[in-house]
Amino acid sequence: MTEPVVFRWHQAEITAIAPVTPHVKSVRLRCGLAEQYRAGQHVDVRLTAEDGYQAQRSYSIASAPDGSGTLELMIEGLPDGEVSGWFSDCAEVGDRVELRGPIGGSFSWDGPDGGPLLLAAGGSGVVPLLAMLRRRAQGWREIPAALIYSTRTRAEAIAVAELERLAATDPGVSLHLAITREAGGRRIDAALVAAALARTGPPGKVFICGSNRFVAAASDLIVAAGVAPGLIRTERFGA
Ligand SMILES: Cc1cc2nc3c(=O)[nH]c(=O)nc-3n(C[C@H](O)[C@H](O)[C@H](O)COP(=O)(O)OP(=O)(O)OC[C@H]3O[C@@H](n4cnc5c(N)ncnc54)[C@H](O)[C@@H]3O)c2cc1C
Structure with missing residues (x-):
């Protein structure tokens, strides 16, 4: 049976990182999901460490689909935050993560x-x-x-x-x-x-x-x- 699209993990590459506030970073990712979402929806982001350990969290999409093949997340670095801390302190342009979604049909608008x-x-x-x-x-x-x-x-x-x-x-x-x-x-x-x-x-x-x-x-x-x-x-x- 074919897996529903929303449950598939998609490879994504970070193409830009920029500070938005002292604690929030804008992270732009190139991903196949980039043109398939509605404003308001979110994605699950999965990080995989070298030893295979994985962590995943949900992040809303900040951008509106714009034909660029990328989408933007805005992630607030929380003290001791496992996933947000990685984006805040370690992530670099060129790093790869996985995205799943888009999720949240009722919390969306067009x-x-x-x-x-x-x-x-x-x-x-x-x-x-x-x-x-x-x-x-x-x-x-x-x-x-x-x-x-x-x-x-x-x-x-x-x-x-x-x-x-x-x-x-x-x-x-x-x-x-x-x-x-x-x-x-x-x-x-x-x-x-x-x-x-x-x-x-x-x-x-x-x-x-x-x-x-x-x-x-x-x-x-x-x-x-x-x-x-x-x-x-x-x-x-x-x-
Ligand atoms: C639908 C959805 C959309 C979301 N969109 C965004 C988004 O656009 N941007 C964004 O920055 N976050 C968003 N979040 C929150 C995000 O999913 C994570 O919960 C958050 O980044 C913390 O994960 P962490 O691994 O860094 O922290 P963890 O390692 O899970 O926790 C670290 C510490 O922070 C506390 N904590 C956990 N979550 C929160 C929280 N949300 N607020 C305050 N303290 C918390 C924990 O109790 C713990 O003390 C969204 C959550 C949901 C459910």
Whole structure:
């Protein structure tokens, strides 16, 4: 019997590595999966050591399919993190890893799915939502989109320059930052959700991604603002 495509491991070669924040790196990989995914989906990444030891973790795809034969991941190096630590400290251009996927059909978006889009991210949970905004920019700019993005500090905000540029130049996009650990900081709250909804109008699709705690808080606030729970798709990154 033929193995389903999603369960096959694909060889991938790192073609570029660049810092995104002090703890997050952008890793671009050349891989056969590069044109087969939808914005918001993730891949499993498998590392194999010389002695055969293997470790695998899930990473969201940050890029939108662009015909380059590559896809981009954004990986936050966690203290003592087995896989993220390797990407953070050891990975080099030319290294090979394996990818499996794309995974996560319901947490994905493409232009024909429509909107408006209400997006809410905590920390590295912004990665799949960035992919959705990048996809939207490829040909669906008429669809309103608002991103609520909670991050500990501004320096830790992933792709903040790109997001701010998008919000400043595209009237259909708004960015609502909640910086939690700086002077005057705030967490995601009802006022922030109301400001985002004022820009989009009633959303057709809602995507929330981050830690368990962030996803629970954001879902509660968005439902309290009157959004039907059935429109909401969530993805949890873990701790
Ligand atoms: C669907 C999905 C998509 C994901 N996408 C991304 C992504 O785009 N970018 C990204 O950086 N990560 C992403 N993650 C998290 C990623 O899969 C790993 O859990 C993370 O990189 C830690 O793996 P590690 O091997 O480095 O750490 P481990 O060796 O597994 O753990 C090291 C330490 O970190 C703690 N820890 C484990 N996971 C997390 C976490 N997510 N947050 C905080 N502490 C943690 C552990 O408790 C432990 O103390 C995603 C997870 C899921 C389920």
